[in-house]
Amino acid sequence: MNTVFLIAALGLLVSTAIAMVRVVGGPTVLDRIVGVNVVGAQTTILLILIGYLFDNISMFLDIAIAYAMLNFILAIGVTKFFLRRKSARGGGGGEEH
Amino acid sequence: MARLVTFFIMLFFWVLISGMFDAFHMTVGALCCLLVTIFSHDLLFYGRPDLSWLRDIGKIMGYFPWLFCQIFLASLEIAYIALHPRMLDIIDPRLVRFRTRLRNTLSRVTLAQSITLTPGTITVNMAGNEFTVYALTQHAAEGLPGEMEERIARALEGD
Amino acid sequence: MSILSVIVAVLLLLGVFFFIIGAVGIVRFPDFYSRLHAAGKCDALATALSLMAIALFNIRDFDWALFQSWDNLRVSLKIVLIILFVYVASPAATHAITKAAFIVGIEPWEKRKRNR
Numbered sequence: 001m002n003t004v005f006l007i008a009a010l011g012l013l014v015s016t017a018i019a020m021v022r023v024v025g026g027p028t029v030l031d032r033i034v035g036v037n038v039v040g041a042q043t044t045i046l047l048i049l050i051g052y053l054f055d056n057i058s059m060f061l062d063i064a065i066a067y068a069m070l071n072f073i074l075a076i077g078v079t080k081f082f083l084r085r086k087s088a089r090g091g092g093g094g095e096e097h
Numbered sequence: 098m099a100r101l102v103t104f105f106i107m108l109f110f111w112v113l114i115s116g117m118f119d120a121f122h123m124t125v126g127a128l129c130c131l132l133v134t135i136f137s138h139d140l141l142f143y144g145r146p147d148l149s150w151l152r153d154i155g156k157i158m159g160y161f162p163w164l165f166c167q168i169f170l171a172s173l174e175i176a177y178i179a180l181h182p183r184m185l186d187i188i189d190p191r192l193v194r195f196r197t198r199l200r201n202t203l204s205r206v207t208l209a210q211s212i213t214l215t216p217g218t219i220t221v222n223m224a225g226n227e228f229t230v231y232a233l234t235q236h237a238a239e240g241l242p243g244e245m246e247e248r249i250a251r252a253l254e255g256d
Numbered sequence: 257m258s259i260l261s262v263i264v265a266v267l268l269l270l271g272v273f274f275f276i277i278g279a280v281g282i283v284r285f286p287d288f289y290s291r292l293h294a295a296g297k298c299d300a301l302a303t304a305l306s307l308m309a310i311a312l313f314n315i316r317d318f319d320w321a322l323f324q325s326w327d328n329l330r331v332s333l334k335i336v337l338i339i340l341f342v343y344v345a346s347p348a349a350t351h352a353i354t355k356a357a358f359i360v361g362i363e364p365w366e367k368r369k370r371n372r
Contacts, residue, residue, distance in 0.1 A: 001313070004265045008306070011272040018279035022291070030357050031288055034295045037349065038282060041299050042275055044338070045306045057314070058116065061334055068338050075349035079356045113337070116330055165304070172274060172301045175293060179281035190290055213347035216297035219289070221354050231354070233293045
């Protein structure tokens with residue numbers, strides 16, 4: 001069963017790498033937030049799988065719960081923050097436009 | 098009554114999260130739950146001091162399996178679109194506006210969350226009884242509000 | 257290899273498959289709003305499938321007499337709690353991001369503009 005968990009964890013790493021393309025290259029700030037959200041959801045699962053592989057599930061589960069909540073707060077907070085900035089509209093960070 | 102139910106829900110969460118059953122941790126947990134109950138007993142039963150809130154939760158539970166099936170089917174469709182080599186020919190994003198006949202706030206929020214959870218449609222705005230939904234394909238747009246609204250009405254409003 | 261482990265493996269790998277599809281989706285879709293569809297699927301379905309698999313695997317040998325298996329049941333309930341939280345929080349976050357995008361004024365990609 002550990003093999004299945006290991007394969008799943010590797011698959012999650014691959015998909016995190018794909019999602020990182022959007023985080024790095026997204027045209028607007030909101031695109032990056034969506035990418036970070038997806039990476040956060042994948043990290044929640046990855047943490048629990050790591051807990052199984054290290055045989056310490058109850059500790060890693062608490063971290064995973066905190067991470068899931070943090071993921072939600074991050075989306076709400078960063079969205080509110082960038083709502084008042086012109087830079088959310090286009091360009092990279094807004095400096096070059 | 099509301100305070101008692103709040104206290105026991107809080108205590109259930111404490112036991113679920115902490116998992117330590119010695120005297121010290123249980124005492125601290127009971128104290129914390131008591132404080133939270135005193136300060137915010139009117140938040141959990143906002144606007145409704147009776148227990149109808151818990152009954153609604155029970156009714157929503159019957160609606161979840163159907164919603165999960167819908168999410169699965171719609172996800173397969175989006176997966177097909179995302180992997181299709183000529184994706185731009187298939188998708189046809191559009192804004193859809195419709196009025197709902199759901200009356201109370203809880204069922205409207207449930208409908209908005211369900212629409213967002215189902216891949217292919219996102220609730221953009223909800224003003225009064227008018228929903229603005231962003232649909233990815235024509236097929237997804239045609240399915241609104243449809244069966245989802247009926248099921249929520251049956252589950253939460255008792256029609 | 258019991259039947260439960262087969263179910264767990266299928267659910268978990270299906271969840272990972274949908275995670276990869278979601279990641280490919282947010283890279284490939286043409287505009288911001290359609291990327292949200294792929295991201296929402298990733299959150300809702302893939303998280304639920306993988307967490308369900310882990311919760312099932314956690315109570316694989318449940319025994320009413322042992323304290324240890326009751327503790328395992330508690331851990332599984334915590335995982336179910338994460339699923340419920342994600343199902344309440346993820347649409348709210350998506351809604352906040354969409355509304356912010358509308359207020360900021362990001363243009364939706366439309367088929368008509370492309371054909372013109």
